[in-house]
Amino acid sequence: MDPIIPRLEEETRRRRRMPLFRHQHVPVRMLVPNFFTVLALCAGLTSIRMGIEGRYELALGAIVFAALLDGIDGRVARLLKASSRFGAELDSLADFVNFGVAPAFLIFNWGLGDLKSLGWICVMIFALASALRLARFNIAVEEERPKWQAAYFIGMPTPAAAIVVLLPIFIEHLGFEGFRSSRIMLDIVLVYTLLIAFLMVSTIPTFSGKLLGERISREYVLPIFMLAVGFVALLVTYPFGTLTGSSITYLALIPLSWRRFGQMQAASQCQPEDQAPETMAPETKAAETKAPEKPPARPGRIVAIRSGEQQPR
Numbered sequence: 410m411d412p413i414i415p416r417l418e419e420e421t422r423r424r425r426r427m428p429l430f431r432h433q434h435v436p437v438r439m440l441v442p443n444f445f446t447v448l449a450l451c452a453g454l455t456s457i458r459m460g461i462e463g464r465y466e467l468a469l470g471a472i473v474f475a476a477l478l479d480g481i482d483g484r485v486a487r488l489l490k491a492s493s494r495f496g497a498e499l500d501s502l503a504d505f506v507n508f509g510v511a512p513a514f515l516i517f518n519w520g521l522g523d524l525k526s527l528g529w530i531c532v533m534i535f536a537l538a539s540a541l542r543l544a545r546f547n548i549a550v551e552e553e554r555p556k557w558q559a560a561y562f563i564g565m566p567t568p569a570a571a572i573v574v575l576l577p578i579f580i581e582h583l584g585f586e587g588f589r590s591s592r593i594m595l596d597i598v599l600v601y602t603l604l605i606a607f608l609m610v611s612t613i614p615t616f617s618g619k620l621l622g623e624r625i626s627r628e629y630v631l632p633i634f635m636l637a638v639g640f641v642a643l644l645v646t647y648p649f650g651t652l653t654g655s656s657i658t659y660l661a662l663i664p665l666s667w668r669r670f671g672q673m674q675a676a677s678q679c680q681p682e683d684q685a686p687e688t689m690a691p692e693t694k695a696a697e698t699k700a701p702e703k704p705p706a707r708p709g710r711i712v713a714i715r716s717g718e719q720q721p722r
């Protein structure tokens with residue numbers, strides 16, 4: 410047996426014995442991120458109901474709203490320093506419901522239900538892929554990685570997959586009808602859904618955008634504000650066109666992110682060899698220019714002066 414397995418089991422038991430909150434009284438700021446997570450979970454459950462009732466527009470809006478809340482709760486937790494083990498577990502569960510189960514139910518009720526068992530197997534694979542993706546993400550959080558890798562996700566994240574997999578529904582609402590009436594188009598949607606499920610569990614790197622929010626140049630502040638306002642205005646005014654364009658753009662960026670990740674990884678592997686002489690040079694120079702050690706001082710004489718006695722002059 411591998412000697413590391415007992416250590417991993419002991420660490421797992423230790424973490425399970427840890428309390429969710431360290432103190433008896435929980436600060437109110439610790440509850441704020443969990444409020445956004447619970448609200449997102451309600452949106453995901455509402456999307457399931459809307460999809461069953463055939464109100465696909467409301468179901469799509471609920472999933473998009475859950476995705477927006479998912480991008481807020483983590484940042485709020487870091488801003489308020491309110492991260493907790495309870496919040497992490499709740500967020501993982503909410504992500505599985507919102508971006509694994511809800512899109513699967515929606516696309517099955519929308520069109521893949523006509524394929525009977527084949528369509529159900531497809532959406533079930535999509536939901537299972539989201540669960541596996543979240544489990545791998547929870548493990549990867551504890552691993553030490555270089556800082557530049559924080560700009561990439563390993564595989565497609567579940568919120569992005571939940572939006573992108575609904576691309577056929579977006580296109581249908583733009584006026585391109587015929588997805589559900591043609592068996593060939595349903596087969597294409599089925600293969601497309603399986604492809605998105607594969608991207609979630611794959612090791613293909615995708616842009617995360619985490620490092621973009623650290624520092625922004627002063628001259629880019631106002632343009633970023635304008636782009637954000639413009640995107641929200643387009644999303645509210647032309648929701649299906651905006652979501653279609655965003656999904657296609659995201660899919661087109663995957664090959665670019667894969668190539669960029671490979672370049673960064675090759676550069677990081679070559680960097681230590683290139684910088685080895687430079688890192689050794691200052692130490693060698695310091696050793697050469699080190700000042701010689703001073704000889705130890707000879708011990709002096711110690712004269713004890715007793716009370717009532719004087720030293721001779």
